[in-house]
Amino acid sequence: xxxxxxxxxxxxxxxxxxxxxxxxxxxxxxxxxxxxxxxxxxxxxxxxxxxxxxxxxxxxxxxxxxxxxx
Amino acid sequence: xxxxxxxxxxxxxxxxxxxxxxxxxxxxxxxxxxxxxxxxxxxxxxxxxxxxxxxxxxxxxxxxxxxxxxxxxxxxxxxxxxxxxxxxxxxxxxxxxxxxxxxxxxxxxxxxxxxxxxxxxxxxxxxxxxxxxxxxxxxxxxxxxxxxxxxxxxxxxxxxxxxxxxxxxxxxxxxxxxxxxxxxxxxxxxxxxxxxxxxxxxxxxxxxxxxxxxxxxxxxxxxxxxxxxxxxxxxxxxxxxxxxxxxxxxxxxxxxx
Numbered sequence: 001x002x003x004x005x006x007x008x009x010x011x012x013x014x015x016x017x018x019x020x021x022x023x024x025x026x027x028x029x030x031x032x033x034x035x036x037x038x039x040x041x042x043x044x045x046x047x048x049x050x051x052x053x054x055x056x057x058x059x060x061x062x063x064x065x066x067x068x069x070x
Numbered sequence: 071x072x073x074x075x076x077x078x079x080x081x082x083x084x085x086x087x088x089x090x091x092x093x094x095x096x097x098x099x100x101x102x103x104x105x106x107x108x109x110x111x112x113x114x115x116x117x118x119x120x121x122x123x124x125x126x127x128x129x130x131x132x133x134x135x136x137x138x139x140x141x142x143x144x145x146x147x148x149x150x151x152x153x154x155x156x157x158x159x160x161x162x163x164x165x166x167x168x169x170x171x172x173x174x175x176x177x178x179x180x181x182x183x184x185x186x187x188x189x190x191x192x193x194x195x196x197x198x199x200x201x202x203x204x205x206x207x208x209x210x211x212x213x214x215x216x217x218x219x220x221x222x223x224x225x226x227x228x229x230x231x232x233x234x235x236x237x238x239x240x241x242x243x244x245x246x247x248x249x250x251x252x253x254x255x256x257x258x259x260x261x262x263x264x265x266x267x268x269x270x271x272x273x274x275x276x277x278x279x280x281x282x283x284x285x286x287x288x289x290x291x292x293x294x295x296x297x298x299x300x301x302x303x304x305x306x307x308x309x310x311x312x313x314x315x316x317x318x319x320x321x322x323x324x325x326x327x
Binding site: 017018019022023026027028029030031033034035040042043046 | 152154157158161236237239258259260261263
């Protein structure tokens with residue numbers, strides 16, 4: 001996956017569960033779970049919201065990693 | 071040989087084989103009419119066989135759906151905000167309940183479509199064991215279908231309520247007229263992406279299946295000239311699917327709501 005994230009680490013550190021975090025971001029718990037597993041790359045809007053709620057920057061939470069095969 | 075050439079040759083071979091099968095089918099159909107071959111009995115017997123299989127499948131689906139629903143209900147009641155695993159299991163079970171319910175409803179409608187012509191044929195033409203079996207099967211099917219539809223509707227309402235319990239942001243009541251629209255509006259971007267990808271997959275697959283079904287209908291038409299109605303019905307379904315998909319794509323591309 002070229003986009004890696006630390007949403008779960010930041011979320012658990014902040015003591016927020018997936019259900020509550022989803023409510024704060026405005027998406028479902030299932031979507032939060034998909035983002036944390038790397039199955040879904042959120043839109044810029046959702047990424048910004050996540051960073052804001054976790055009191056950090058988008059670059060800290062999401063990291064673009066060059067794919068060596070490309 | 072590069073991929074482009076390979077694909078071209080494969081396409082040409084498939085076209086040649088299809089043309090040969092079509093030609094051979096037409097030729098056999100012509101001969102069969104001259105020799106008075108009658109394939110009518112196969113078409114008359116098929117509804118009874120298919121109906122027996124569909125009824126058994128529907129009963130299995132009905133039992134499975136109920137079992138899955140109670141399993142999902144148990145998991146939803148057990149779920150709490152701290153245990154993400156139980157949520158995942160409940161999601162899977164609820165998804166299975168909805169899928170089984172949807173498949174069962176379609177099977178039920180197909181079954182009902184076969185029952186009426188099957189019963190009227192055997193009632194008019196045959197009082198043999200096969201005829202009696204078909205009439206009893208037909209009546210049983212109608213009763214089971216009515217029970218299934220009522221049970222399926224109740225389960226759908228209950229399943230939607232369960233989903234709303236673990237996804238409080240979801241909106242809509244399963245029996246309201248605009249349920250699908252309201253449900254989609256309450257979906258987030260990931261759910262809308264999943265719906266979009268699944269719809270496109272379904273569109274591509276249905277296009278392929280409908281083309282094969284149309285070929286089968288054309289073949290049936292060769293042997294049973296009065297069965298042209300199949301071609302019309304499949305054509306209506308195919309056109310509706312193609313036009314509705316393309317229209318929606320154009321509307322979305324050019325921002326028309």
